[in-house]
Amino acid sequence: MQRKMTQNNKSKSEMLKEISMIDFVIVEMTLYLDTHPCEKQAIDYVNYYIRKKNQMLAEYSFLYGPLTVSSVQPGGNEWTWALEPMPWEGGCQ
Helix, strand or coil: CCCCCCCCCCCHHHHHHHHHHHHHHHHHHHHHHHHCCCCHHHHHHHHHHHHHHHHHHHHHHHHHCCCCHHHCCCCCCCCHHHHCCCHHHCCCC
């Protein structure tokens, strides 16, 4: 079976790893901003990674199906979220 590759030549597992790492950065920066809410550089930093994560989720969703409910494409005649394999069925691997 041939794997789908992204424009950046990343496999599904590589994309999941990168999304996970970006998510970690966002969570940590959110905690930092809880105590430093006016630090412009930190706000710019977290906003950059939020945009990057949204781009990665959109690309992942296009190639492999939605990873989160918020990345389900609206419209259509089917609820694609329910049609993807569940984690216990090998989804999100």
